[in-house]
Amino acid sequence: MITLDAIDRTLLRALQEDARLSNVELARRVELSATGLQKRLRRLEEAGVIRGYAAVVDREALGFDMLCFVQVTLQRHEPDAVAHFRREVAAMPEVLECHHLTGEFDYLLKVIVRNRKHLERFILETLTPVRGMDKIRTSLVLSEIKAAAAVPLCEPPAEE
Template structure:
C-alpha cells in the first residue's frame, strides 16, 4: 500500500539551497566559480545541477529584460470573471490565454474574480486593443476589471530559500 503522507517534492539539502540562491542572484556565474563557492568538484556540481533540473526544481535559465527599455511601458493587472463556471469553461480559458504575448502570468483564483492576469503593453491604445480586440474576443468572459500599475515598488524572481 502506498504511503499517502509522503511528500512528492524533492528534498533539498543546504548545499542545494545555497546553489539555488547563487543561481537566482546570477545565473551567468560560471560552473567553476559555483563549484569553488560551494566547495564541490566540477563534476560534483554538474551532477547536482542535473539532479535539480531533472527533478523540476530548476525549470530553466532566463534573461530578465527591462520591459520599459523595450517599449512596454504599462504594467497592468486584469481581473477576469468568466460568463459561465462549468468545468469546460474554466478549463478552456487558460488555453486561450497561452497565445496572448501580452499576458505574462495567469492565475486561477478563489473569491470575487476567476482569474488574475499580469499584462504588459506599450501604451493605453495597446491596452485598449488588447482588452477589447484580443481578450474579450476570446469569448467566455463576463467582465474584467483592470488596474494600471503607477509604480512598481518590488519585482523579484528570487524565491526565499
Template sequence: MKEIDAKDWQIIRELQQDGRLTNQELAARVNLSPSPCLRRVRLLEEAGVITGYSANVDPRACGLSITAFILVALQRPERDAVENFEKSIQRIDEILDCYLLTGEADYMLRVVVADLEEYERFVRKRLHAIPGISSMKTSLVYGTVKSSRVFPHSHG
C-alpha cells in the same frame, strides 16, 4: 521528486540571482568542488526543480511601458469554459502570467503593452474575443517597489 537539501537550496538561490554563473563560479560560491556541484545542478534540472534559464529584461527598455494586472471572472466556471479561456490565454503574447485564484476573481493576468492605446486594442480585440468572461477589473502599475525571482532564504 528530489529531496532538496540545504546545499541544493544554496545552488538554487545562487542561480536565481545569476543564472549565467559558470559551474566553477557556482561551485566556489556554494563551497563544493566543480564535479559534485555540476551533478547536483543536473539532478535539480532532471527533477524539474530547475525548469530553465532566462534573462531578466526591463519591459520599459523594450518599449513596453504599460504593465497591467487584470482580475477576470468567468460567467460559469464549467470545464469547457475554463479550458477555452485557458487555451485562449496561452496564445496571447501580451499576457506574461496567468494565475488561477481563490476569491471573487477566477484569474489574475499580468499584461505588458506599449501604451494606453495599445492596451485598449488588446482588451477590445483580444480579451473581449474570449467567450465566457463576466467581468474584468484592471489595475495599472505606475511603479515597482520590489521585483524578485529569488525564493526566501528560510527554505532550507
C-alpha cells in the same frame, strides 16, 4: 518535495542571483568538484526544482511602459469553457502571468502593453472577444515597489 541541504540552497541562491555564473565559479562557491556540481544541478533539474535558465529583461527598455493587472470572471465554469479560456490566454503575448483565484474574480492576469492605445486594443480586440468572458476589471500599476523572481531559500524548520 525534494529535501535541500545547505549546499543545494547555496547553489540555488547563487543561480537566482546570476544564472550566467560559470560552472567553475559555481563549483568554487559551493565548494564542490565540477563533477559534484554537475550531479547536483542534474538532480535539481530532474526533480523540477530548476525549471530553466532565463535572462531578466527590462520591459520598459523594450517599450512596454504600462504594467496592468486584469481581473477576469467567466460566465460559465464548465471544464470546456475553462480550458478554452486558458488556451486563449496562454496564446496572448501581452499576458506575462495568469493565476486562477478564489474570491470575486476567477483569474488575475499580469499584462504588459506599450501605451494606452495598446491597452485599449488588448482589452477590446483580444480579451473581450474570448468566448465565455463575463467581467473584466483592469488596474494600472503606478510604480513597482518590488518585482522579484527569486524564491526564498531559508533553512527548513528544526524537527521536534
